[in-house]
Amino acid sequence: MSGIFTKSMARNIFYGGTVFFFLLFLALTFDTERELPSRDNSANITPQVAAGKHIWETRNCIGCHSLLGEGAYFAPELGNVYVRRGPDFIKAWMMSQPTGAPGRRQMPNFHLTDSELDELVAFLKYTSEINTANWPPNIEG
């Protein structure tokens, strides 16, 4: 960098560029908020779904699983598990944990009541109906 390009020019480009692109980011965020209702399945958020999300969070499911591809990669993707397995399988699966199969990855039993299991399933159903631009590529997640 030659003497023509001074430190104060670099500083001004930094502040100008940062402010410009942050404002652009805010504008895109604003537009995203406007478009979300057409994609995010929020029309189907019931008290049961909200309770299910609370269970999802307080059992730290994201510590092993991914949800819409985000989380840990130790256990299967659950964004589409409602479609892949269906409600009855999910509930039966949760109740039968841990398998105790030697050497296999183990999932704790969270001792959820029947209505809590229904709430969790409702949350997973709601999640599976979010418009994710056709992700994941196939049913296996």
Added chain:
Amino acid sequence: MQYKSQAVAMPYFIAAIGLFVGQIIFGLIMGMQYVVGDFLFPEIPFNVARMVHTNLLIVWLLFGFMGAAYYMIPEESETELFSPKLALIMFWIFLVAGAATILGYLLVPYATLAEMTGNDLLATMGREFLEQPLPTKVGIVIVALAFLFNITMTSLKGRKTAISMVLLLGLWGLAIFFLFSFYNPVNLVRDKFYWWWVVHLWVEGVWELILGALLAFVLIKVTGVDREVIEKWLYVIITLALVTGIIGTGHHYYWIGAPEYWQWWGSIFSALEPLPFFAMTVFAFNMVNRRRREHPNKAAVLWALGTGVMAFLGAGVWGFLHTLAPVNYYTHGSQITAAHGHMAFYGAYVMVVLTIISYAMPILRGRAANSNKAQVLEMWSFWLMTIAMVFITLFLTAAGILQVWLQRVSDAPMSFMATQDQISLFFWMREWAGVMFFIGLLVYLVSFFVKGETQPTKA
């Protein structure tokens, strides 16, 4: 050291290193659970180990950043720290809160922990990296504000340099964006959208300002190159970082229910995200080549150069690898993400904290540099940890490519668990590379206790 109050940095650095050791131990436990699924079950389930691993990383990096600021700001401002006492009180609060949180994860079932700590009042827990109970999150805000008050006041009463301004801007940004961790809407898409305002705008935004400032500070000290030149580079690097990184947030918005134009915004801007890291590498090598003095601390120079190279590889190259939407469609949430995450965090943030520790710690202990013997050992630890991390990344990348192929691309896609069985060989190799990393870390610890002839500091 030039200012007495810089000494408060020392406990911060020691705590950072101590928590780093804990982080790696839990990393090894998780690596083992990837291949021997029931290892330590039910005592330490995978999700608990992962919370401890990632939260310790965040906390020890924050300790490192704060220590770095307490060391750098008095020297940059040419004045004593506003309140060394406040800095020490905050150190103990942060350490106790951090330790209590980790013990909470390990000893109490997470749902009980949530109940005990007021998560029903304001639900913020159970989201990746933001698993901390409410009191911990509030504590982080309090410590951050007291810390920012302390260094801002110091800076205001003294010389204002570009390095200290950039560092302050980065640290203020860190605190401000953390506030989004208190926002947890029921709408999952909106939850995820703003979750990234903490996570992405930290590591691919304001943290890069902190990284740049730390690196620039050490380079001025060890090369003696003119401040005007280094600070000009600093501005160029952070301009590139924020101009690409802010809109680059879009690469997280492809598949979570956000509008599909993010695939364009995210792909184009995040494809440019390697640029600031490339500039950083060129910067570090250029400054060292143009050095006007031979600083006796060779280890610190090595860490500084290593930061440039590894940040470019981990954050730049491995980030680019899966950032374009058509590629990310297949790699999203696979072991490719894990590969990138490991090398990016190590190369950018771990290494820059170890750089400043390597430079400042000998001075805090009353010498310009450690003895030759201690430095040789420290450089061994540099190579052991860095090469181990390269292998961890390569093995996870191999695992990720196979995973994507078997589970997502193939005509007869395998289930997640069947795929995991197929790629377990790479998980085993990753675990052995992790053992090598741990050995490197032990060598690093030992290097602090090696005596030998040293020169006293000039100041």
